[in-house]
Amino acid sequence: MVASRNYTDFANEATFEIKKCDLHRLEEGPSTTAVLTREEGLHYYKTMQTIRRMELKSDQLYKQKIIRGFCHLYDGQEACCVGLEVAIKPTDHVITAYRVHGFAYARGVPVRTILAELTGRKGGCAKGKGGSMHMYTKNFYGGNGIVGAQVPLGAGIALACKYFGKNEVCLTLYGDGAANQGQIFETYNMAALWKLPCVFICENNRYGMGTSVERAAASTDYYKRGDFIPGLRVDGMDVLSVREATKFATEYCRAGKGPILMELQTYRYHGHSMSDPGISYRTREEIQEVRSKSDPITLLKDRMINNNLASIEELKEIDVAVRKEIEEAAQFATTDPEPPLEELGHHIYFNEPPFEVRGPNQWIKYKSVS
């Protein structure tokens, strides 16, 4: 009944109104319109869908006890890491905390390598040494388990950007829970003093573990908490809003004006981690409301369909392809061998001649190779 669509039937691009950002110490903010090309839209859709399905697969593997320890899932927040990545260059730098799988993928780590790290196999991106919270790749510095510690690190990376003079910036992310850490305020001070090209980004998903923002912060205007650092509050559920805001913020930094702060208002569907059902401190109704009204993938999909940038069938095909990719990745992650015991002592040091490492008793020795 419905004839298949020819590619020439689609629009090349469409312009969308996006929410105006709340501003702090800024005369102007990002543009309130965003242009989305068909190509961009398909790319953002596929990327967000891949992250969504990857996180849901991780949930499944965790419940099967194939993933152990901590597992902090990112579903619901996809528009943040994707919107950030498409606004920066591969030569820019990103650092975040422990809710890291989405960022690792956005920065270029393949799904199979992420899942194999979660399952603790030698094909994992850290060869099984790091796990869920410690994933790294070029210009992506993790993956940091200590709440707030990544923020001074990010400013240090920004210092290196300024030192080397290559016009790069560092996106330094932290959550609403971490936003009350003292070391973040120490970092704001130094970043502003030294005009470091650091974009501070608070991913406010309304809950620091089980503590809502109202119960944790005397001021929940996280975009203003940088005080002397200009800030903007962004709709983190809209990938276009995140993209435009990030373009604005990185341009500010690259112009040598110093640091800037973005608060992304977002939401996580899962609890804090896999050991948290996520309903003792918030209601199922609230979660359901966000899913039905603000889901980032649905928002993009509706925009694309309604503006003739893609067809429902086409997006369904992408869904199928994504599911297949995730299944194959999970297959790899569950069949790849664990790291060999002989490598237990490796990588303690960098660029070091081999030496001996003590095991649980004096007769058990491992070799450490860099």
Add this chain to the structure above:
Amino acid sequence: MAAVAAAAAAGALRRLAPGGRQGPAAGRLLQLRRGIRLSASAAMQVTVRDALNQALDEELERDERVFLLGEEVAQYDGAYKISRGLWKKYGDKRIIDTPISEMGFTGIAVGAAMAGLRPVCEFMTFNFSMQAIDQVINSAAKTCYMSAGSISVPIVFRGPNGASAGVAAQHSQCFAAWYAHCPGLKVVSPWSSEDAKGLLKASIRDDNPVVMLENELLYGVPFEMSEEAQSKDFVVPIGKAKIERQGTQVTLVSHSRPVGHCLEAAAVLAKEGVECEVINLRTIRPMDIEAIEASVVKTNHLVTVEGGWPQFGVGAEVCARIMEGPAFNYLDAPAVRVTGADVPMPYAKILEDNCIPQVKDIIFAVKKTLNI
């Protein structure tokens, strides 16, 4: 011989300026950056302070990725004048004054190292490093391992460690045991000027996080530096101990300032016919246990000497490892530890003096071990 001369010079200097602070006479004497020539040979007397300053200067010149940050390191010339003249020479980009924000600036230094720079992060004293210890351990030490070698952290954390003179409990702690406990770190502890210069250069050139525990009371002490040690390429390898004095009857193992006390004790004991072998560890982690074992096989007696507290300390580690190794069978008596007293450091001089290991305490321990 050089070590005895240095110990005598150290004694002379202490009489000039008691309590470690330099009086005006000593200050003028030491103003010559390159030290004082003692003889016609190319060896020179150089203070630990000047040796560290030279090391920093040479490494800053050699590699433009090296930079120094910390409180008062730039315009104040360094709280203990270690970085004197460097800001004038290298400017704001390479020598950075920080606000009083240890956790913040240490994290910034570690991040800079992850992104390809080679920072030297100064703690005004290691007591303040406790505020930043999470960045040293969790961000610096563990990252190479957690990332399976894809991220390296070539950083040096340095500053004065342990007891000073009259600075009381919160400013006198020794952190050798705390930092040396952690895989992923290297920990060095210089005694002489040669140690200080060579180890700082080696630490800066090392691609791993290195904690360098200096000693404030040693900063003003001159030591002889050989011509070789004065060269710009002189480094002291990390992980190798040095035998400061050969001996046959007992092995004294020490690090930092107590090495000097061991040599003084050895000089006194020599007059009574007891020949001590004095080992200067130089590196706490990785420890050169083989050097200690070889010495104990020869002398059959072991005394460890350190400034830190006794429980879970450097000496405890040495004793445990000797028990586990071949040297145990050569011990004629249990190994003995001489350490700081197991109390927070008091202020009154008589109390403080009795909280640090003195020469008489070392002599007493040696005689107990030898049963004389």
